Amino acid sequence: MSALLKDRATGEAAHDSTVEALMHRIGEEARAAAAILATASTAAKNEALRAAAAALRCGETDILAANRDDVAAMQTAGTSAALIDRGTLDPARLDGVAQSLEAIADLEDPVGAVIAEWDQPSGLHVERVRTPLGVIGIIFESRPNVTADAGALCLKAGNAVILRGGSDAHRTSTAIHACLVAGLKAAGLPEHAIQLVPTTDRAAVGAMLAGLNGAIDVIVPRGGKGLIERVQREARVPVFAHLEGVCHVYVHAPANLEMAKAIAVNAKMRRTSICGAAETLLVDKALAETHLRPILEALMAAGCTIRGDEATRAALPSAEPASEDDWYTEYLDATIAVRVVDGLDAAIRHVATYGSHHTEAIVTEDKAAAERFMAELDSAILLHNASTQFADGGEFGMGAEIGIATGKLHARGPVGVEQLTSFKYRVRGTGQTRP
Amino acid sequence: MSALLKDRATGEAAHDSTVEALMHRIGEEARAAAAILATASTAAKNEALRAAAAALRCGETDILAANRDDVAAMQTAGTSAALIDRGTLDPARLDGVAQSLEAIADLEDPVGAVIAEWDQPSGLHVERVRTPLGVIGIIFESRPNVTADAGALCLKAGNAVILRGGSDAHRTSTAIHACLVAGLKAAGLPEHAIQLVPTTDRAAVGAMLAGLNGAIDVIVPRGGKGLIERVQREARVPVFAHLEGVCHVYVHAPANLEMAKAIAVNAKMRRTSICGAAETLLVDKALAETHLRPILEALMAAGCTIRGDEATRAALPSAEPASEDDWYTEYLDATIAVRVVDGLDAAIRHVATYGSHHTEAIVTEDKAAAERFMAELDSAILLHNASTQFADGGEFGMGAEIGIATGKLHARGPVGVEQLTSFKYRVRGTGQTRP
Numbered sequence: 001m002s003a004l005l006k007d008r009a010t011g012e013a014a015h016d017s018t019v020e021a022l023m024h025r026i027g028e029e030a031r032a033a034a035a036i037l038a039t040a041s042t043a044a045k046n047e048a049l050r051a052a053a054a055a056l057r058c059g060e061t062d063i064l065a066a067n068r069d070d071v072a073a074m075q076t077a078g079t080s081a082a083l084i085d086r087g088t089l090d091p092a093r094l095d096g097v098a099q100s101l102e103a104i105a106d107l108e109d110p111v112g113a114v115i116a117e118w119d120q121p122s123g124l125h126v127e128r129v130r131t132p133l134g135v136i137g138i139i140f141e142s143r144p145n146v147t148a149d150a151g152a153l154c155l156k157a158g159n160a161v162i163l164r165g166g167s168d169a170h171r172t173s174t175a176i177h178a179c180l181v182a183g184l185k186a187a188g189l190p191e192h193a194i195q196l197v198p199t200t201d202r203a204a205v206g207a208m209l210a211g212l213n214g215a216i217d218v219i220v221p222r223g224g225k226g227l228i229e230r231v232q233r234e235a236r237v238p239v240f241a242h243l244e245g246v247c248h249v250y251v252h253a254p255a256n257l258e259m260a261k262a263i264a265v266n267a268k269m270r271r272t273s274i275c276g277a278a279e280t281l282l283v284d285k286a287l288a289e290t291h292l293r294p295i296l297e298a299l300m301a302a303g304c305t306i307r308g309d310e311a312t313r314a315a316l317p318s319a320e321p322a323s324e325d326d327w328y329t330e331y332l333d334a335t336i337a338v339r340v341v342d343g344l345d346a347a348i349r350h351v352a353t354y355g356s357h358h359t360e361a362i363v364t365e366d367k368a369a370a371e372r373f374m375a376e377l378d379s380a381i382l383l384h385n386a387s388t389q390f391a392d393g394g395e396f397g398m399g400a401e402i403g404i405a406t407g408k409l410h411a412r413g414p415v416g417v418e419q420l421t422s423f424k425y426r427v428r429g430t431g432q433t434r435p
Numbered sequence: 436m437s438a439l440l441k442d443r444a445t446g447e448a449a450h451d452s453t454v455e456a457l458m459h460r461i462g463e464e465a466r467a468a469a470a471i472l473a474t475a476s477t478a479a480k481n482e483a484l485r486a487a488a489a490a491l492r493c494g495e496t497d498i499l500a501a502n503r504d505d506v507a508a509m510q511t512a513g514t515s516a517a518l519i520d521r522g523t524l525d526p527a528r529l530d531g532v533a534q535s536l537e538a539i540a541d542l543e544d545p546v547g548a549v550i551a552e553w554d555q556p557s558g559l560h561v562e563r564v565r566t567p568l569g570v571i572g573i574i575f576e577s578r579p580n581v582t583a584d585a586g587a588l589c590l591k592a593g594n595a596v597i598l599r600g601g602s603d604a605h606r607t608s609t610a611i612h613a614c615l616v617a618g619l620k621a622a623g624l625p626e627h628a629i630q631l632v633p634t635t636d637r638a639a640v641g642a643m644l645a646g647l648n649g650a651i652d653v654i655v656p657r658g659g660k661g662l663i664e665r666v667q668r669e670a671r672v673p674v675f676a677h678l679e680g681v682c683h684v685y686v687h688a689p690a691n692l693e694m695a696k697a698i699a700v701n702a703k704m705r706r707t708s709i710c711g712a713a714e715t716l717l718v719d720k721a722l723a724e725t726h727l728r729p730i731l732e733a734l735m736a737a738g739c740t741i742r743g744d745e746a747t748r749a750a751l752p753s754a755e756p757a758s759e760d761d762w763y764t765e766y767l768d769a770t771i772a773v774r775v776v777d778g779l780d781a782a783i784r785h786v787a788t789y790g791s792h793h794t795e796a797i798v799t800e801d802k803a804a805a806e807r808f809m810a811e812l813d814s815a816i817l818l819h820n821a822s823t824q825f826a827d828g829g830e831f832g833m834g835a836e837i838g839i840a841t842g843k844l845h846a847r848g849p850v851g852v853e854q855l856t857s858f859k860y861r862v863r864g865t866g867q868t869r870p
Contacts (some may be wrong), residue, residue, distance in 0.1 A: 011650050035787075038811075038813065039810060039811055043689060055731075099606050112810075117520070118832060120830065120831070120832050122830065124818075124823070124825060124830075125447050126819055126831055126832070128634065131813060131843075132842060135842075167482075172561050196632065217843055217844070218844065225608060238673060238844050250452075256866070259866040262866065262868050263866065263868060265868075266868035267868075270868070270869055291525045317560075352470075363618050370863075374861045375474060375547075376473075376474055378473065378566060378859060379859065380859055380860065381860045381862065382859060382860065382861050382862065383861070383862040383863075383864060384861060384862070384863050384864060385863070385864040385865055385866050385867070386559055386863075386864030386865075386866070386867040386868075387867060387868045389868075389869040390557070390559060390862065390864075390867065390869050392869075395555065395557065395559075395869065396555070396561055396860070397555050408566075408568050408569060408652055408739070408857035409568075409652070409653065409673050409844060410844045410845040412857060412858060412859065412860075413859070413860050422819060422844065422847060423847060424814065424815055424816070424842040424847065424848070425815065425816045425831070425847075425848050426809045426814060426817055426819075427816065427817065427818040427819070427821060428818075428819050428820070428821075428826065429818060429819060429820045429821030429825075430820055431691070431694040431697065431698065431821070432820070432822060432825065433698060433700075433701035433702075433819040433822045433824075433828075434465075434701060434705055434824040434825050435829065
C-alpha cells in the first residue's frame with residue numbers, strides 16, 4: 001500500500017496535497033487503471049467481484065460498526081428519519097449488497113461483444129465492438145450500498161471508477177470500499193480501478209465535475225434534485241442522470257376499469273420514493289363519469305392524497321385543488337395530481353408541457369391511441385397497459401442498473417453495464433487500398 | 436415569409452434584436468420545428484430533399500453568382516489558394532451537391548427503427564426504438580457544400596438544424612440554404628427545420644456553444660483545428676468531433692512487402708488533406724533490413740517527404756531527422772514521420788502515446804498480432820491489412836457522413852444518419868403491475 005493510500009485510509013486528504021492535487025492524482029491513477037482494465041479478462045473481473053462479496057461477508061462486523069458510527073453521527077446532526085433509514089445497514093441488507101456483487105459477476109461481460117458486423121463491396125469486413133468508456137465518476141449521497149453497486153457495475157464494464165460519497169455515510173463507504181479493493185487484489189487487478197475519494201471536502205466534487213484534466217469520461221450522480229441540478233449545471237463532462245421523474249399515467253377510452261385502477265395504484269403507491277413512481281394521473285374526459293371516481297377511490301384506499309383540477313373535484317369534492325405547480329411536481333410521496341383531459345391530444349400536450357421525459361404509461365384498449373401516445377411522446381420509457389414502476393434496469397432484463405438517464409445522448413432509460421460501454425470499429429482487409 | 440425571415444435574408448441581424456436575442460429566437464424556432472419533424476413521415480422528408488436538389492439545379496445561376504462574390508472577396512482578403520479552392524463552386528461541383536441530397540433521400544430512414552426487442556418474464560415486450568436527437572448545431576468554416584450535406588443529414592434523421600457557416604462562404608451558403616427551405620416548403624415541413632444563422636458575428640458561435648438555453652442537443656463542428664479546439668473548450672453541450680487525425684500505419688513482421696508498400700502509399704498519399712490520412716509510419720525492427728527502404732522509396736516516388744528517427748535514417752540517409760514533435764503532428768500534407776519500433780508492444784505504446792484515437796492500421800500476416808493491435812488500442816477505427824483512408828462513412832456503408840468522431844460517448848467513428856439519432860423504450864403490456 002502506497003504512502004498516499006495509507007493517508008487516504010485515514011479519511012483525510014494527504015498531508016502534502018491540497019484537495020486539487022489529491023484529485024489530480026486520483027484521476028491519473030484511475031486513467032492508468034482503466035488502461036489495464038480495458039483488456040482485463042472476464043474471469044478476472046468476475047473473480048474480483050466474487051472475492052469482494054466474500055470480503056463483505058467476512059467484514060460484516062467491521063462494516064456494521066462503521067455504519068453504527070455513521071448512523072449515530074446522523075442522529076446527532078438531526079438528519080431526517082427517512083435519510084437515516086436509507087443509510088442504515090443490517091446483516092440482511094449487507095448480505096443483499098454482497099449478493100448484488102455476485103449478480104453482477106453473473107451478468108454477461110459487454111466488453112468485446114460484436115454489436116454489429118457487415119461486409120463492404122471493397123471486401124472489408126467491418127465490426128462494431130463494445131469497449132469500456134474509460135473512467136466513470138460517481139457522485140452520490142447517503143446510500144452506502146451505492147459504493148458497492150456502482151463500483152461493481154463500472155468494473156464489470158471494464159471501467160475504472162472514482163466514487164465520491166456523501167459525508168453521512170463516509171465511514172460505511174470506506175469499509176465497503178476496502179472489501180472491493182481486497183477483491184481487486186485477489187484477482188490481480190489494479191487496486192486503483194475502484195477508488196473512493198478519501199475526503200468529504202466539497203471541493204472534490206467540483207474537481208470531478210471539471211473532469212480532472214480529462215481523466216473522467218462521464219459523471220453519474222446519484223441523489224436528490226439539489227445534487228443533480230448542481231452536477232448538470234457545473235459538469236464539463238457528459239452526465240448520465242435524470243433530474244426528476246414526473247411520470248404520468250393516462251387512462252384513455254376505452255379502458256378496462258380494473259386494469260386502470262390496478263395500474264394507477266401500483267404506479268403511484270407500490271413505492272412512492274422511486275423515480276418511476278407516477279406523479280400525475282390524466283383521465284380522458286370520456287371516462288370522467290365511469291372511471292374517474294373508482295380510480296380515485298382505489299388510490300385513496302391505498303393511502304393516497306388526491307389533488308385535482310376542477311373536473312376531478314366535481315367527481316370527488318373532497319380532493320384538494322391542484323395548482324399549476326402541481327403538474328410540475330415530483331412528490332415522491334403518497335400524493336397524486338389528477339387532471340381530466342379532452343382526449344389523446346390534450347394528454348400528449350400535458351405530458352410534453354409538464355413532464356420530465358422519464359416514464360409515461362397509457363391505459364387503453366384502443367391500440368391506435370396507444371401507438372400514437374408512444375410515438376409522439378419523447379420520454380425515455382413509454383408503456384402501454386403497464387405500470388410506470390417497471391422503469392428499472394432489472395425489470396428491463398439488464399440486471400443491475402446505476403440509475404435512469406433522461407438525456408438523449410448515449411445512455412437513455414436504465415443505465416446498466418452495456419450503457420457503461422463505448423465501441424470501436426475493427427476492420428479486416430486483405431490489402432485493400434482506397435481508390 | 437415572416438418579417439424576421441425577411442430581415443435574415445438580407446444577411447443582417449433583425450433590426451430589433453441583438454445577436455443574443457436573434458440566436459434565442461432561432462433556438463426556439465428550431466425546437467418547435469424539431470417537435471414536428473420528430474414524427475414527420477419518411478416520404479415528406481425525402482420529398483423535401485429531392486425538391487431541394489431540384490431547387491439547387493434550377494438556382495444554379497444565382498448560386499454560382501453568389502459564389503463568385505464570395506470568391507472575389509476571399510481573393511481581395513488574400514485567402515490562401517487551398518481555401519479558395521475549397522470554397523469555389525462550379526456547375527459540376529454544384530451538381531455533386533444536388534446529387535448528395537438525392538443520395539441522402541435514398542438512405543433508409545433511421546427514425547422509428549426497432550433496434551432491439553425482447554420479452555421479459557413479466558410478460559412485457561420491450562422495444563428500443565430510434566428517435567431523432569432534437570436540434571443539432573453545425574458550426575463550419577469555408578466549404579459551402581456543408582450547408583446542404585449537413586442540413587440534409589440532420590433532416591433525414593428527423594432533427595432540426597442550426598447552421599452557422601464561415602463568413603468566407605456566407606453568400607453561397609445563403610443561396611444554397613434558400614434551396615433547402617424551398618424543399619421543406621414543397622414537402623409541407625416547417626421551414627425552420629433548417630436554419631442558417633444570418634449573421635457572421637462571432638457572438639453567434641458563442642451563443643450556440645452555450646446551447647441556446649437548452650435548445651441545442653449536440654454541436655458538430657466542421658473545420659480546422661482552431662475551430663475544433665474552441666468548440667471543445669467552450670461548448671456546454673455534447674460535441675461530435677475529432678480534434679485531429681494523427682493516424683498510423685504499422686508494418687509488423689511477417690508482412691507482405693507489396694501490400695505494405697501499397698497500403699503505406701495509399702494511406703499517406705491518396706489524399707493528404709483528409710483526417711484519415713496516415714501521418715506516421717511505424718516499421719517493426721524485424722523488417723528494418725527487408726521492408727523499410729522499399730516502403731520509403733515507394734512513398735518518395737509518390738512525392739512524399741520522409742522524416743525519420745535514427746534507425747530510419749540509417750536505412751535512408753537522405754531522410755530529414757524527426758523530432759519528438761513530429762510524432763504528434765498531423766501534417767495534412769505530403770510528409771510522413773517514420774519510426775522503427777521494437778515489435779508490437781512498442782508500436783502499441785507509440786500509438787497510445789502520440790495518437791489521436793482516430794484511425795490506425797496494422798499490416799501483417801500474423802493474425803494474432805493483428806488481433807492484439809485491434810484489441811489493445813482504443814482508437815475509433817482499427818484496420819488490419821487495409822488503408823487508413825477507408826475511415827469514411829461512405830466506405831463503411833453508412834452513406835453520407837457529417838464527420839468522424841473520436842469521443843467515446845454516443846457517436847464514434849463516421850457520424851452518419853443513425854448516429855444523429857437517439858432512442859426510447861416502447862413497452863407493451865397487458866395490465867402488468869410491478870410486484
